[in-house]
Amino acid sequence: MTIDEKVRKTLTELGVLDAAGVEALFAEVRSAMEQERSNLVSRGAASEAEREKLSKALRDRWLARKNGLLSKIDDQWLKTAAKDLKPFVGRNFNALRQESAALEVSALMQVVPLGLHVAIREESSFSDSASADVGHVTREVPQDPTLPGNRRPLGSLHPVTQIQREIEEIFLQLGFRIEGGPEIESVYYNFDALNIPESHPSRDDWDTFYVNSRTVLRTHTSPVQIRAMEKYGAPLYIIIPGKCYRHDNPDASHSPMFHQIEGLAIDTDITFADLKGTLDFFAKKLFGERIRTRFQPSFFPFTEPSGEVAISCIFCGGKGCRVCKESGWIEVMGCGMVHPQVLRNGGIDPEEYSGWAFGLGVDRFAMMKYDINDIQLFFQSDARFLEQFSA
Ligand code: DAH
Numbered sequence: 001m002t003i004d005e006k007v008r009k010t011l012t013e014l015g016v017l018d019a020a021g022v023e024a025l026f027a028e029v030r031s032a033m034e035q036e037r038s039n040l041v042s043r044g045a046a047s048e049a050e051r052e053k054l055s056k057a058l059r060d061r062w063l064a065r066k067n068g069l070l071s072k073i074d075d076q077w078l079k080t081a082a083k084d085l086k087p088f089v090g091r092n093f094n095a096l097r098q099e100s101a102a103l104e105v106s107a108l109m110q111v112v113p114l115g116l117h118v119a120i121r122e123e124s125s126f127s128d129s130a131s132a133d134v135g136h137v138t139r140e141v142p143q144d145p146t147l148p149g150n151r152r153p154l155g156s157l158h159p160v161t162q163i164q165r166e167i168e169e170i171f172l173q174l175g176f177r178i179e180g181g182p183e184i185e186s187v188y189y190n191f192d193a194l195n196i197p198e199s200h201p202s203r204d205d206w207d208t209f210y211v212n213s214r215t216v217l218r219t220h221t222s223p224v225q226i227r228a229m230e231k232y233g234a235p236l237y238i239i240i241p242g243k244c245y246r247h248d249n250p251d252a253s254h255s256p257m258f259h260q261i262e263g264l265a266i267d268t269d270i271t272f273a274d275l276k277g278t279l280d281f282f283a284k285k286l287f288g289e290r291i292r293t294r295f296q297p298s299f300f301p302f303t304e305p306s307g308e309v310a311i312s313c314i315f316c317g318g319k320g321c322r323v324c325k326e327s328g329w330i331e332v333m334g335c336g337m338v339h340p341q342v343l344r345n346g347g348i349d350p351e352e353y354s355g356w357a358f359g360l361g362v363d364r365f366a367m368m369k370y371d372i373n374d375i376q377l378f379f380q381s382d383a384r385f386l387e388q389f390s391a
Helices: 019-043 048-064 069-078 085-103 129-134 159-173 221-231 272-287 340-344 360-368 375-379 383-389
Strands: 116-123 136-142 184-186 211-212 216-217 236-245 258-268 295-300 304-311 330-338 355-361
Touching: 019 048, 019 069, 019 085, 048 085, 069 085, 069 258, 129 216, 129 258, 159 236, 159 272, 159 360, 159 383, 221 236, 221 258, 221 340, 258 272, 258 330, 258 360, 272 295, 272 304, 272 330, 272 355, 272 360, 295 330, 330 340, 330 360, 355 360, 360 375
Parallel strands: none
Antiparallel strands: 116 136, 184 216, 211 216, 236 258, 258 355, 295 304, 304 330, 330 355
């Protein structure tokens, strides 16, 4: 039965015989009133005239002296109420009359001359328990399809990720695969298996983050060399990009978290010439054909012989400048022939196979490529900095 039908009957005819019944009935009326009111507010009107017409119709429907819903309630429910229920009905009726002031809605209705509406669902603002079950109301919002859409700014890859992808791409084209490993690493893989002795300074508490005596945050990507040898055996051509951690105070050239890419090639008859050729090709691909590479002897416990690779300065072309400290060269990575003991630790026979490896700092490459003088900028999430690298 609709509200309109109910107000034509007496309480007795409706079977409402006690206070709880009266309460529920009035709650239903209040809910209907509120619903009609808010529907009209949300709907809006196409013109001022329509707005006045619609809001008057709502007022009349509920409040007209003759035949308004409230006067029917007065006649059918209040006047005819049984004596014991009457005070109760009276109180509810008065409350309803007060609430009906809210039916004056014309000032709240929007005039939308275009007549274009899009329905959206919106959380009901009713707090009244009687109308809580209404849950959602549909609201209509004007939409002009000729207006431009809302532009959402697109993010872009972090400059370090961009360089990492460029480097990966070069090695993928050479037939290398990308391999990964854990950032929380055992002391064995991070140090021992790589031939780094207990006495080596890099194992000191001050250089390494120890999780416990047998576990560290990896200080380089080199431990994945051993893991990959164990997993795949030889031949092996991989690069290993990833995060590394060292107990360094942050400054313009140090960060306790940084990125490396490791390279590893193991096969029969791999020589230092392969290493030189590959890294020279890589440097030219990344920085341009005019770049020259220079190999100098160095030392790493996991390579023998070991080398340090420098490229001709990408800023001055080798003449000498601020960046290359007037030397014409910039050191970019460590490399070498994989130490026979390291091959053995990875389960590969050094009599049959040989290999080369290198390790480079991705953040340093990004700093070089984009001429950035502070590594911290990469990790501060400052949109003004990062936006400069959006493609
Ligand atoms: N792991 C070295 C470091 O973090 C870098 C390195 C040097 C890696 C020589 C290598 C290598 O694979 O052959 O300082």
